[in-house]
Amino acid sequence: MTLKCGSYQLIKKSSECKARLGQIYTTRGIIDTPVFMPVGTQGTVKGVASEFLHETGAQIILANSYHLYLRPGVEIIKKAGGIQKFNAWNKPILTDSGGFQVFSLSNMRKINEEGIEFRSHIDGSRHFFSPEKSMQVQKDIGADIVMCLDDCTQYPATYEYAKKSMELSLQWAKRCKKEFYEGNAYQTQALFGIIQGSVYNDLRTKSAQEMLNIDFTGYAVGGLSVGEPKESLHAVLENTLPIIAENKGRYLMGVGMPEDLWQCVEHGVDMFDCVIPTRNGRNGQVFTSLGKINIRNAEFKDDFSSLDPSCNCPVCAEYSKAYLNHLVRSKETLYLSLLSLHNIYFMINLMSGIRNSLKDDIFLKTKTEFFKKYYSKN
């Protein structure tokens, strides 16, 4: 049997909760899930060279079509032979559609039914992203998994606003699918739909059902981690994920912190992405099995132990907290790479631990142990 790019294979369900072990097939390799995908907006995971990224065990990374479209431009990437040739990352890549920029560049864009008009954050020039345009850009970039152009609803949003926004994403999703499969030329790439609806359960339900009707290879839950309370996030997942067919990959966009990964896997999420490991790394915050620390803090000036006693990453193997503290204080650029690398390794390793616990069907016990240790210093 030939597996379609982006298709999900369920391997084992937890007997204790909705967590599940599986695999997502892509043309460039099989992804073991649950998986954490480091974010490389501009085609590079900030501060981490591909060879080090491989060492972390990363299976797939993100890139952003809006950013790559603006610079270097799609033509350059096509000329390079696709994004994987261009950025020397030969494993799967998922591209975001530009939908998140609707949210994050909210004061530099206008939305209408046709699409989104952006003012470039680089030079102020005007650009138009329609669902069709987003599909063309992502196909040209050469992503293995392509995301539908959506309207990432801001939080808070009134019910009426969230409804309109969700319905717009739905209309766009239909156009994305049509455009994506146009000419049947892109069977090596997968298209995922994105469920919206803010914190309103009936809107989420509607969005999920309609997305399933359109029929995508995988489904993402978007519009979360945009400022809503944690309870809302969990309520949405609890409500929405069961609607998605069991044989489809479920991707929670933009999440998250280590504690979020455990909790959301428990709800049945298969894929995550988040800028946290790299951004926080660049800001001195380090994730460890004993909780997060800010390596800039004075207490680490003469702490010659590694960042995390139970970490096997290249940074923990070689460098002390005291030295990393010194690098951060001195603004030596090396710390950007080292802390990002460690944090990514931490996330990837955490997911690997989650998968192992699912294999042995001891997810909840392992989760409890993780939290006990992670919060032991507070």
Add this chain to the structure above:
RNA sequence: GGGGGUGUGGCAGAGUGGUCUAAUGCACCAGACUGUAAAUCUGGCGGGCUUGCCCUUCGGUGGUUCAAAUCCAUCCGCCCCCA
């Protein structure tokens, strides 16, 4: 020896009678960051508590004034120029 200048919080540096516990930057102490316009941003940075006030602070001392970082005297330190 003669002339000129200068001394402000950890550092640099504003302020030249009241609105000054004293701008700003750095340093320092913390916090935040969730499909990346982020190597960024925010807060704190003399002491005390009843959180509104009180005490202490602009080289030292003394003075003028209702009021002094700011004016005067004097002492001390530093810098420059001429001999």
